[in-house]
Each structure stands twice: as structure tokens, then as C-alpha cells.
Amino acid sequence: MFRFIARVLCMSLLFISCFTSASVSKPAKVQVGDLIAVFLPGEENLQQDLNVDKQGRITLPEVGTVTVAGLTEAELKALVKEKLGGVFRDLMHLSVYVKETRLLVQVLGYVDKPGQVLLPASAGIQMALAKAGGVRSGAQLDKLQLRRNDSMQEFNYKAYLDSGNESYLPQLRSLDTLFVPASPMIGNIEVEFDAAKMSDAGDAAADRNAVKVFGEVNRPGSFSYKANISLVDLLMRAGGVTRYAGVEQIRVINHNEPNLFNLKQYLDTGDSQLLPALSSGATIFVPRQEEEIKSGANMVYVMGEVFKPGAYEGKEGATFMDILANAGGPTRFAESRQIRIIHANGEVRPFDMAAYTEGLVTQIPDIGAGDAIFVPEKTDMNEKSWLKVAPNRAVRVIGEVVRPGRFEWSDEMNLMDLLAHAGGPKSRADTANIELLIPDGRGNNRTLTFDLDKYIKQGHGESRLPKIKAGTVVRIHDLPQDPSDNKSQWVRQSSDKSIYIMGQVGAPGRYRFNSEMTFLDILAAADGPTDKADIHNIRISHSDKGRPKVTKLDLGLYFETGDQQLLPQITTGDTIYIPEKNRIWLNQTKETTVRVLGAVNRPGRYRFNDSMTLLDLLAEAGGTSSDAYINKITVVNLSCCKDQARSFDLSEFSKTADFAILPVIRNGDTVYVPDRKDSLGYKTRETIGDIFRLVSMASLLGLL
CATH class of the missing domain: 3.30.1950.10 (wza like domain)
Known part of the structure; x- marks a missing residue:
């Protein structure tokens, strides 16, 4: 009984252990891509x-x-x-x-997006290819490769696509490499691959029995030979002949024996007896059609920028328009304004077709047998236009424009059209003085200056624009960038367009001037007066008058009153001079100034007018010095008969402020401020002091 119980227990334990080991699987491990x-x-x-x-x-x-x-x-x-x-x-x-849990797989080779892809753990080969964008046309599907570590497995993906049997496909793991090779039929140069056309175009490149078709066909190549195949069948497989094919001179080589075949004759008659018998390895060549040279007494030749240039038979009653229309008309690159008709007698006649379509020209040229029509190419602004535009049809624009150069001229254009064609003037262009050199038709030129600023401001019509023609030269000067750049303009800047400003200004020199500028504009361009300038005595020398004239300007008075009437009218050619302060003895007589001498800070000669007093004059001289004896200032008046002197006590005046005691000052007078040492009181004090010093010295000597 005990043995039976023990045996049952053992069997139970064995069953439990077996069940446990079967039901408990190994734990999953982390892998690349998770x-x-x-x-x-x-x-x-x-x-x-x-x-x-x-x-x-x-x-x-x-x-x-x-x-x-x-x-x-x-x-x-x-x-x-x-x-x-x-x-x-x-x-x-x-x-x-x-x-x-994911798989990290590399998909390489003939796929749309080769590279690494992340896939679910249950993904297979087809999902990996789909992640890489799918295989490309021309991939060899029966020899895909799966590389894992150092091993490589080749499998037939095409068999899986045919049957749906997944046993043809290997299982994927992380770090696998899936490689898709290209079919050897696509060649070394990648082209658009169409498997349906492979058998119809060059499907037998390596077959010695293939029939070779080349020349003027749409898809030349080697085609597999089939029994009873005709030459027309092969031409159809090659895509047919091109528009340039010489179908009357097709070459056929059978068994090394060349023959000619007239495809046009076969198509016209439908006689199958004309078709040559083809053998394996035959060669068919479709040559390019050779154009027949057309000539004759009734031919008209159309050349240049037309759609179908060539020789056309000029029938009776055919006009210029008829022949041009038969040639397809001008292309979009044609210069229809410069069409040339070359007559048989050598005469060349121009024709403006654009003007004819606009109603500006009413007569079209006559065309006869042997004439030629030449339609030139339109001149490109980016090309060297002198290679295509003759000098008698060109206008030259130089200077400050966006695109200077030679431009083709038409009499329908005007100066504004020409400037616009050249891109317009630049920001530094002197548009008030545009120079034009216009030929007069007799071998000479006339020079004209045009003020574009005035023309635009006054709103004139086109009739006020200068009349120019082919051969004209248009020059636009540049303005200086700053006043210091004026000297670089002197060579090109004429004196009648300039203003001269000299003396005590920041940048003296010659300045470009126009009618819109004023005296203050010129002064500001020269950086204004310096701190040494005498703005009360500015001189302007005018050159536009019949006789010499000089205008005086007190600019200081203008700044005090703001009266615009004080400013002179300035024109080109005038000269402005601003003198220096305290330098009047060099350019002014003593009778027109007042001398201030003695104990003042700045003794010298000064200008004086009736609105000034002695106090103004002393202030102009910097005031009296610290040693001045202001109690006895002397004023020497210059009169017609004799001079006279008066004394003035400035100290007394400062106490009373009585202006009535101020002496009258006139031009030519002299004001003297004595030194304190020259006064009587100072001399008396000095004498008394000397006496006391002598007495003290005598007393001291007596004591000794």
C-alpha cells in the first residue's frame, strides 16, 4: 500500500514538473530597434x-x-x-x-528609398520593401539577398508573388540587410525601364541571329528574328521612320549582300513582291533624306527668323505677305522692324512690318523672281549689339544710365523711349544737362543740351523733346557725391555751369549749379562759413550782366531779420567771396575804418557803421585791458578841415549810463585808450613815493 502511494506521488510530481517546463517559455530579450x-x-x-x-x-x-x-x-x-x-x-x-518590439533592417539596392527602416516585430520581407518605397522597375526579383552577420541567403521573391507561399521568404531579424539587385537587361546607363517594350526594342542585343534596325527610326535596336517577318513589321517594331527618313533609299543587307528598298513605291502600289526577303542576322538602315536644292527662275528665297525658311516658287500674283505666310511667318525671335528684301539686281530695301501692322506704313514691297527675304534676329540687350546693329541704325547712350551701350533706333522713338530702353538715369545723373551729339546728314554734328528736370517739372509734351536720329550720341554726366569730390569734375564741368565760392568756407571750389538752387544752397554745399568768416561783408561778383557788377551781402543781418530780399540772385558763372575777420587793413582804406589803439585786448582797424557806438567799437576790440586808464579815453575825429580830439570818461559813464555823453564816432576816426601808467595821478604817486624812499634812505644813513 505504501509503495502504491509513493508511486502515485512520483507520477504526480513528474506530471507537474513536465507541465510547468512546457508552459513557461524563456523571457524575451531586448534587441536592436526596440x-x-x-x-x-x-x-x-x-x-x-x-x-x-x-x-x-x-x-x-x-x-x-x-x-x-x-x-x-x-x-x-x-x-x-x-x-x-x-x-x-x-x-x-x-x-x-x-x-x-521592433526590427531595424537595412534595405539596399534597386528600391526607391534605400536605407534603414524600423518595422514591427512581426514584419516580413514585403513590409520591409514597402517601407523602402517598393522595388523599382528593372529589379531582379528572383535573386533577392538576405545578409545576416557574415552569411548571405538568396531567395526567389518572384515565386512568392506568383504563388503567395510565404515559405519562399526568410524570416527577418534586427540588423539584417535586404539587398535588391538590378536586372542585367537594363544596361550600364539607367533609362526608363518598360518590360513590355523590351521585346519590341532591342530585345536581342546579344543574339547573333537578331535583325539590326538603325538610322532614321524612332527606336533603333536589335530585334529577334522570326520566320516570315517582313521589313515593314521590323520598321513598326522600331517605332516607325522619322520625318527626316529617306524612305526611297532604305538599305537592306541579307547574307552580306546589300540591296535598296523603296518603301514609298511599296506604299503607293501595295505590291508585296517589292518587299525584300529577310534572313536571320540581317541589317536594315534607314538613311536621312537629302534635301533637293531648289532653284529656278521663279524661286523666291526666305531666310532668317521664320518658321520654315527655304526656297518657294513665286507664282503669278503672289505678294510679299503670301510668301512670308508660306514660310510660316516670323518667329518670336524675329526683328520684324528690320526685314530686308534683297532684289535680284542687288538692290536692298528695308521694310518695317511692325509699322505696317500699326498703319504707319501703307505700302508693302514688291517681290519678284530671284528675290530674297531676310528676317533678322532680334537684338538681345545682353549681347554685343554692335555685332548685329549697323552704325547707321544705332544710337549710343553713355554716362550715368543703368545700361549704357548701343541701341537700335527707330524713327518712331524719342529721347524718353531711348532713356527708358537704357534703364533710365542713375541716382547721380546730372539730368539737367544732358548732352546730345546729333548728325546733320552732311558729315557734321551739332551739339545740343537738354534739361530733363525742367521738361518733366513743366509738363511739356513730346514736341518739346529734341529730335534725334540714328547715329546720335547721348551723354549724361554724373554729379559729385560730396563737395570734396568737385575737383574730380573740373575737367568735364564747364565754367558756365558752375558757381565759384572762395574765402572763409569749409570747402571752397567749383560747384555744379542749376536754376533751382539759391545762394544758401551753394553756401551749404561748401560746408558753410568758417568761424573766421566775416559774414557781414560777403561779396558776389556777377558774370551774367552786360557790365561788371558786385553785390554786397550782410548775411548776419539776414539771420537777424530773416528777410529773403537781402539774399542776392545767383546764376551760373558767378563768384562768391567771404572775407576773413580782422583782415580789413589788407583790402580796405583807412578812411573807411576806425582805429582802436592803446590798452585794449585786440587793437587794430575795425569796420564801423552809423548804428554802432563807442561801446560797440570797444567790445569789437575785445574790451579794455586790466591796465587801461578808462577815465580819459581819447577820440580823434577826422574832419574835412582839421582833426580834433575829445576825451571820454568810461568810468563816469558806467555810473550814470548817460548815452548823451558818448562821443560821436565816424569812419576814419581813432580811439586811444591810455595806460594807467600814463595818467597824472599815477605819475604823482610815483614821484611822492620816490621822495619818501630817498628821505628814508638819508635817515638810515644818518643813523649809521
């Missing part, structure tokens, strides 16, 4: 999904790369927790698990 989820509450950096890269690593925030491939999920969590333990203190709620 998506690992790491979550730690409160830490934003540890709330993300991490990819296992090709090296089997993940990148942990604050830690770096950690190798996890080959670990179980439990080992993965333990390793991550260990690595994060050195950075984070509380990892009680850390959660680490494999969020998604």
Missing part, C-alpha cells in the same frame, strides 16, 4: 521613449549611453535603476519596460 519606455514621476527628462540603436544602446538623460541589447526586461529595469541611482535619489516609482 522602443524602451522610461517613466519617473516629477522628472520631465525621464518621461520619454528611448530607441535601441544599432550598437544596442539607449541614451539615458543625465547618465549617457547604456548598452541594453540582450537583456531581459527585469535585467533592463535593474540596470537602468542602477545607472540612474547615481543621479536621482528617489527611484521608488521608476518604471522601465519594453514598450514596442
Whole structure:
């Protein structure tokens, strides 16, 4: 009984152990391509999904790369927790698990988007190819390769597509490489591959029995030979002949024997007896049609920019328009304003077809047998126009325009059209003085100056524009960038267009002038008066008067009153001179100035007018010095008969402020401020002091 119970227990334990081992599988391990989820509450950096890269690593925030491939999920969590333990203190709620099992596979070769792809764990070959954009036309589907580590397995993907049997396909693992080879039929140069046309165009390149078709056909190549195949069948397989084919001179070589075949004659008659018999290895060549040279007494030749240039038979009553229309008309590159008709007698006649279509020209040229019509190409602004435009049809624009150069001229144009064609004047262009050199038709030129600014401002019509013609030269000068640049303009700047400004200004010199500028504009262009300038005695020498004239200007009075009437009228050619202060004795007589001498800070000669007083004159001289004897200032008046002198007590005046006691000052007078040493009181004090010093010395000597 005991043995029976023991035997039953053993069998039970054996059954349990067997069931347990069968039901418990090995735990899954982390592989390349998997998506690992790491979550730690409160830490934003540890709330993300991490990819296992090709090296089997993940990148942990604050830690770096950690190798996890080959670990179980439990080992993965333990390793991550260990690595994060050195950075984070509380990892009680850390959660680490494999969020998604994926495969990292390389798909290379003849696919649309070769490279690495991430696939679900259950993905197969077809899904990997779909991720890479699918196989391209021309791929060799029966010899796909699966490379794993150092081994390579070749499988027939075409057989799977034909049968749907998945046993033809190998299973994928991470880090596998799937390679799709190209078919050897596509050649070394990649072209658009169409398998349906391979048998109809060059399908027998390596077949010695193939029939070769080349020349003026749309798809030349080697075609497989079939019994009873005709030459027309082969031409159809080659895409037919081109429009340039010489169908009357087709060459056929059978068994090394050349023959000519007239396809046009066969098509006209339908006689199958005309078709040559073809053998394997035959060669068919369709030559290019040779154009027949057309000539004769009734021919008219059309050349240049027309759609169908060539020789046309000029029938009776055919006009210029009829022949041009038969040639397809001018192209979009044609210069229809410069059509030339070359008559048989050598005469050349121009014709402006654009003007004819606009009703400006009413007569079309006559065309006869042997004449030629030449339609030239339109001149491109970017090309060297002198190679295409004759000098008697060109106008030259030089200077400050956007695109200077030679331009083709038409009498329908005017100066504004020409400037617009040249891109217009630049910002520094002197548009008030545009120079034109216009031929007079007798071998000479006449020079004309045009003021474009005035023309636009006054709103004149086109009749006020200068009349120019082919051969004209238009020159536009440039203005100086700043006043210091004026000297570089002197060579080209005429004196009658300039203003001269000299003396005490910041930048004296010659300046370009126009009628819109005033005296203050010129003064500002010269950087204004300097601190040494005598703005009360400016001189302007006018050159536009019949006789010499000089205008005086008190600019200081203008600044005090703002009276515009004080400013003189300035024209080109005038000269402005601003003298220096305190230099009047060099250019002014003594009778027109007042001399201030003696104990003043700046003795000298000064200008004086009736509005000034002695106090103004002393202030002009810098005031009296510290040693001045102001109680007896002497004023010497210059009169017609004899000079007279008066004394003035400045100290007394400062106490009473009685202006009535101020002496009258006139031009030519002299004001003398004596030194304190020259006064009688000073001399008396000095004498008394000397006496006391002598007495003291005598007393001292007596005591000794």
C-alpha cells in the first residue's frame, strides 16, 4: 500500500514538473530597434521613449549611453535603476519596460528609398520593401539577398508573388540587410525601364541571329528574328521612320549582300513582291533624306527668323505677305522692324512690318523672281549689339544710365523711349544737362543740351523733346557725391555751369549749379562759413550782366531779420567771396575804418557803421585791458578841415549810463585808450613815493 502511494506521488510530481517546463517559455530579450519606455514621476527628462540603436544602446538623460541589447526586461529595469541611482535619489516609482518590439533592417539596392527602416516585430520581407518605397522597375526579383552577420541567403521573391507561399521568404531579424539587385537587361546607363517594350526594342542585343534596325527610326535596336517577318513589321517594331527618313533609299543587307528598298513605291502600289526577303542576322538602315536644292527662275528665297525658311516658287500674283505666310511667318525671335528684301539686281530695301501692322506704313514691297527675304534676329540687350546693329541704325547712350551701350533706333522713338530702353538715369545723373551729339546728314554734328528736370517739372509734351536720329550720341554726366569730390569734375564741368565760392568756407571750389538752387544752397554745399568768416561783408561778383557788377551781402543781418530780399540772385558763372575777420587793413582804406589803439585786448582797424557806438567799437576790440586808464579815453575825429580830439570818461559813464555823453564816432576816426601808467595821478604817486624812499634812505644813513 505504501509503495502504491509513493508511486502515485512520483507520477504526480513528474506530471507537474513536465507541465510547468512546457508552459513557461524563456523571457524575451531586448534587441536592436526596440522602443524602451522610461517613466519617473516629477522628472520631465525621464518621461520619454528611448530607441535601441544599432550598437544596442539607449541614451539615458543625465547618465549617457547604456548598452541594453540582450537583456531581459527585469535585467533592463535593474540596470537602468542602477545607472540612474547615481543621479536621482528617489527611484521608488521608476518604471522601465519594453514598450514596442521592433526590427531595424537595412534595405539596399534597386528600391526607391534605400536605407534603414524600423518595422514591427512581426514584419516580413514585403513590409520591409514597402517601407523602402517598393522595388523599382528593372529589379531582379528572383535573386533577392538576405545578409545576416557574415552569411548571405538568396531567395526567389518572384515565386512568392506568383504563388503567395510565404515559405519562399526568410524570416527577418534586427540588423539584417535586404539587398535588391538590378536586372542585367537594363544596361550600364539607367533609362526608363518598360518590360513590355523590351521585346519590341532591342530585345536581342546579344543574339547573333537578331535583325539590326538603325538610322532614321524612332527606336533603333536589335530585334529577334522570326520566320516570315517582313521589313515593314521590323520598321513598326522600331517605332516607325522619322520625318527626316529617306524612305526611297532604305538599305537592306541579307547574307552580306546589300540591296535598296523603296518603301514609298511599296506604299503607293501595295505590291508585296517589292518587299525584300529577310534572313536571320540581317541589317536594315534607314538613311536621312537629302534635301533637293531648289532653284529656278521663279524661286523666291526666305531666310532668317521664320518658321520654315527655304526656297518657294513665286507664282503669278503672289505678294510679299503670301510668301512670308508660306514660310510660316516670323518667329518670336524675329526683328520684324528690320526685314530686308534683297532684289535680284542687288538692290536692298528695308521694310518695317511692325509699322505696317500699326498703319504707319501703307505700302508693302514688291517681290519678284530671284528675290530674297531676310528676317533678322532680334537684338538681345545682353549681347554685343554692335555685332548685329549697323552704325547707321544705332544710337549710343553713355554716362550715368543703368545700361549704357548701343541701341537700335527707330524713327518712331524719342529721347524718353531711348532713356527708358537704357534703364533710365542713375541716382547721380546730372539730368539737367544732358548732352546730345546729333548728325546733320552732311558729315557734321551739332551739339545740343537738354534739361530733363525742367521738361518733366513743366509738363511739356513730346514736341518739346529734341529730335534725334540714328547715329546720335547721348551723354549724361554724373554729379559729385560730396563737395570734396568737385575737383574730380573740373575737367568735364564747364565754367558756365558752375558757381565759384572762395574765402572763409569749409570747402571752397567749383560747384555744379542749376536754376533751382539759391545762394544758401551753394553756401551749404561748401560746408558753410568758417568761424573766421566775416559774414557781414560777403561779396558776389556777377558774370551774367552786360557790365561788371558786385553785390554786397550782410548775411548776419539776414539771420537777424530773416528777410529773403537781402539774399542776392545767383546764376551760373558767378563768384562768391567771404572775407576773413580782422583782415580789413589788407583790402580796405583807412578812411573807411576806425582805429582802436592803446590798452585794449585786440587793437587794430575795425569796420564801423552809423548804428554802432563807442561801446560797440570797444567790445569789437575785445574790451579794455586790466591796465587801461578808462577815465580819459581819447577820440580823434577826422574832419574835412582839421582833426580834433575829445576825451571820454568810461568810468563816469558806467555810473550814470548817460548815452548823451558818448562821443560821436565816424569812419576814419581813432580811439586811444591810455595806460594807467600814463595818467597824472599815477605819475604823482610815483614821484611822492620816490621822495619818501630817498628821505628814508638819508635817515638810515644818518643813523649809521
